[in-house]
Each structure stands twice: as C-alpha cells, then as structure tokens.
Amino acid sequence: MSGVDRPATTGVTPDAWRPRADVTPARLGLGRAGSGQPTRAVLDFALDHARARDAVLAAPDEAALAASLAPLELDSVTVESAAPDRATYLRRPDFGRRLSRNARTLLAARPRQPCDVLLIVADGLSAAAVMAQAPRVLAALVPQLQDRGMTLGPLIIARQARVALGDEIGSIMGARLVVMLVGERPGLSAADSLGAYLTFGPKPGLTDAGRNCVSNIRDAGLTPEAAATTLFWLIERSMALGISGITLKDESPTGFCSSSNAIANSPALET
C-alpha cells in the first residue's frame, strides 16, 4: 500500500479505531465520506492499481536486465513466444506457451549441448518483478549450481512468456531440468512478485502436476536469496530422484515450495 501524506480532511467520518498495521495488510480504518471512501483512500488505491497495471503492460528494460545479469558471465539468448504483442498475450495463453517460429529456428540452429540446468527469465505478468528479483535470485543460485558441478545452458530471456514455454525451450535445448523465473500477476499490495517453476525432463505437453513452484519472491515475501536456497535444494533433489512436481515433496529447510495442487489454487500464478 502506498501512503501519500495529506492532512486530515473535513467531511470524513473517521472509524473509531486504528487497527494495528502488523495485524493485517487489509485496507482497514479508512473512514468514510458519506457512504463513500475518503479522497485519500480512493487516490491511494488508484496509485496502487496504476503500479499493478504498469507492471502488467510494461516490457522489461532488456538493456538494464542484461547489465544486471552480466556478472553471472553466462551466454544469453533472447526468444519470444508466439504471442506477438501484449494484448494478444493476455487474451491467448496458448500462444504464450509456445515459441514463435523465429525463436524455434534460432534455438534449433544452435549446436546441441545438453545441460543439467537451463535457467529462463520470463516476463510473465510483471516486468517489475523480473527487473527487481530475477538478477538477485540468479546471483545467489548460479554459483551454488556451478560449485556442485552442474552444467548450465545459456541464460534464456523470454518475452511474452507463460510458464509452459519453458517446456518447449528446455526440450529443444536438451536440458535435464528447467528453472523458469517469471513475473507473477501483480496484486495491489505487491506489483513485483516473482515466481520460480522447476520442471524435470521438460517437454511440450506437461501439466502443472509436473512442476514445483516457489512463489511470492520479493523482499516483503520470500527474499530472492531465500528463494535461491529453496530452489537449490529442490534442484538437487529433483536431479537425484529424476522427478519434479507432486511426487517431489517439499521437505526443504525453508518449506516454501508447492506442488501442483497449490499452483492450481493460487490465482496469482498464471501458468
């Protein structure tokens, strides 16, 4: 929630309490102007909605993203889904789940170098989330994977992407496992929340039952660094057991992973 400080206005009937802010983030104690919300509450809400809308509609700043990912010293490849623009992307989730013809050709033309883990950074429904959280997750995760001797494919930057796009990309690239970092649908209280989906044996046609998800990655939720810890734990287990999804139970120290059931029940995660 945003707070632009303004002096108290006349005409507002205050509520008789001030709920403690640590009890709930819900918009309580707004007071009322007649039966309506006071000006301040209406404008705060509009401000938060504007942030969320911009997060959905904006494209990530790819130059800035590349600069913040540069320290990882990974090759990177940019691809786009079959959704040509944002309006189509929002209407046609099926397009966002498969590559454009150009992107498919581009990936297929690369020398085939199978890897253990393929990392994908995808815009999803929040460019703000990708910009703010993805570099930090990767900065914490990549060294752990490298230290454990896992081979990494090139870093894939995916535009107009849904989670299942990772299945096609991972399959073409010969990856044993795909980790997709994707912007979650913004809420009013957080427009920059990132989700991470782990899929073992990626191939087109998989369902969410085959994935594990770490969600709500942001400083006020699960910090990017804590998310990297959880992801590393999951990746090791997944590689050792050769599975992901509902059969890979969350016994991680942080316990922030969910399998498909939780994914299905979580509206912010649009797969």
Place this chain on the structure above:
Amino acid sequence: MSYRFSLGGQTWAFADLKDLLAKATPRRSGDMLAGIAAGSALEQAAAQNCLADVPLRTFLVQSVIPYEEDDVTRLIVDGHDEVAFAPVAHLCVGDFRDWLLSDEATGPALAALAAGLTPEMVAATAKIMRNQDLIQVAKKVEVVTRFRNTVGLRGTMAVRIQPNHPTDDPRGILASTLEGLCYGCGDAVIGVNPASDAPAAVAAIVRLLDELIERYHIPTQSCVLTHATTAIGLIENGVPLDLVFQSVAGTEAANASFGVTLALLKEAHEAGRSLQRGTVGQNVMYFETGQGSALSADAHHGVDQQTCEARAYAVCRAFSPFLVNTVVGFIGPEYLYDGKQIVRAGLEDHFCGKLMGLPIGCDVCYTNHAEADQNDMDVLLTLLGAAGVNFVMGVPGADDVMLNYQSTSFHDQLYLRDLLGLKRAPEFAAWLADTGITDAGGRLFAPGGPHPFLQDMRALLA
C-alpha cells in the same frame, strides 16, 4: 441437426445447437480462445436471429453435451419438470423473451416456472437479451433462503464479509470481520478463503468465527471456503461448520477437475444438514461458479462459457443452496477481457441464476491483468443492485490481500443501499440496531456507542 439462417441472399449455417449457441453469444475472449465464437458481427447477429426461432422444446431433445457422457446433462434431463414447463412449452426462444418481459410473467409465475427451465433454455434466451432485459426480468424474481437469517427478500441485499488474510492470521481475519460488521456487512455470510487448505488450519478459522457469532449472538453464518471433502472430514470430527462450500462447474469433466462429483456434493449436503445449525432454515450450501471454468479445465465440450455457466446452476439447484456466488471477473482476461465483458457476464449470470430459482449473488471483481478498473465495478454493482441481486462481497477497501484481486468494499455496499434504499436481512438488521451500529432505519451511526461489542472491537483492533 444443423441450423440455417438466410440473410440478404447469404445463408449462415450452424453445425448443431451448441455451435448456434456459441455463435449467438455476445463477444467475449473465452469463446474466442476456445475457437467457437462467431467470426464476424454479422455471423453473430445471424446466429441470434436463428436462435430466436428455436422452440424451447428443442432443448429437451437435443443436448449440447450427450446424456451418456455427462452427469450434469443427466441431472438436467432427468430433473426436468414437464408440468412446470407447460405454460411456455409452445414458445420459441424469441417469443419466450417477449413473454418474460410482459406483465404476464409475474414473480410468482416465474418462480413456478423455474423447475421447468433447463440451463440451455435460459442461456439461449440471455443471448438475445439486452442488458436492460437481463436486469428487468431478474428483478421480478424473488429467491429467499434461510439459515440463521433470511436472505433474498424483495428490497433487501445481503453482503458477504470476505476477511481474507495472506497467512490466515486469526487477528487479521478478526480485524477485517469486525470492521465489516461495523459497516453493517455480514448478513450473507462471514466467508474466509483460507490460505492453507490443511484441515487443522481450516478448523481453527471455523472455531474463531463460531465463537464470534455465539458470543455476540449475531444472526448470521460462517463459511471457510475449503474443499467439500475437507468440510465432510471436519463435520465428522465435530467442528462447528455452518455453510458447506464448493466451487462447481457445468460439466462432469470440469467438476472432476475440481475434485467433485454429484455424489460427493450429495454427501457434503447431507453432512451439512446433519448438524442442524440453522435456526430459521436449513439451506446449508454455499456454491461458487464463474464463466470460463470449464474451458480452463479443458472440459467444455465445445460449449460456450455462458451456457456452461448456466449448466453449473443446474448442479447448484439440486442442493437447495443458501448462496450461489458467480465470481465474475476473477478468472482473467483470456475469458472476460474487459469491463464491458465482465459487466455483461455478471448480468447474464444473475439473470440465469434467478430464472433457475437460485439465490444468486455476485462477486463483482477483476484482476490486474484485465482491462478493467473500479469504475467498471461501480457500473456492474449498480446494475446488479437495480436487478435485485441477493448479495455482493464486502472486502476491506475492495482489495483482497490474499487472493490478489479487487472486488467490492464495505463502502460500496453502503453506497448501493443509500442509492437504491436496499435493506439488510431482517434478523441481521435488527441485531445491528440493537447493537448500536445502526439506527432503527439501518443508517450507520458514527462508531462510539456503548455496546460491549464495539468496546471489544476497539480493544481487539487497538
């Protein structure tokens, strides 16, 4: 059987009844996503014209999803009341619309007709109705249900307090609930979407709300929106559950994707009734629905989303629910793209639900990736208030901090009451006046009264 319509030398053909229904549907993104929408405005208009000439009886002999393949179709066909249907049995869809708008179609006449109408008849009629028709006809129908209070009486509108919290913190849930009560909300239900589906966590919220309702003798009911199997388990373990919740859809396969069957719903209904916790009635079920759910589960059988939604109402009505809530904009822009589509769908759902005899309310809502905002919600809320909606949501500041979408606020329902003179459920209204939250006419007092409830609330929220 195919359908044809000639228009200025051009003949439009529709493969079968479901194709005709889909093509006649006012434009929406979900039907386009499914690849079943009309290809042009003219094709849609032709389909509407063609549909208007289809006899209502056709819907009894041609099923949009085969009887053998789908238990919702079997429920619809086997449960059809031929006697109730008789007064309109000779009409086609277009004439039925005219009749609905006529003075002959009184509230009691429509109530008597409900069991004779199938979802497909009602959905088809909605497709050739304008928004004002959907409002006008729905307004005639009074659907009254009872548990610890009486919801749906003419001139009233109830509100569900939706006090969700991202981690189910009981203090947070309580804070939102108490504020909702102080805004005169909560007669429909105090209904929490839990962040965790774990039975122990759900039971804790059920007990919290039960204690609140008991302590202050609030004539209302609670519900924790967990899966019906969880509710059955809790009832077996003696947890004091009021309403039993379940999301339902209009096809057997879509219900399977929710993990429910008609047999399970029957079991849940019986379990809920076994507790006998209602004081003025025993409508114990709370259902939620929404256009697009069958398609999102890839379980729509090529049937348009509005018809699938109306079929979900056939599932609901088999269990005499207390509340049916169409959560109209929650599903996202791939099903309802913008404010215009959400408004239309909300009015269609309310009309169809009312004609089928359901106590239907609406979560007037949208997500942040839809082309919609609070202004669109104001429009739909106002129209539904005029149409006599049974209940709407009350979410603090309209911002659901757990489900991350926007609905209607405690303030919004006050606005609608002020504007349209809508009262609350009578038992609840009396409690509010006794408690000193409202005056005898139902207007909010500025908080500060002497009642212990208000003092406790201040202590809890301090």
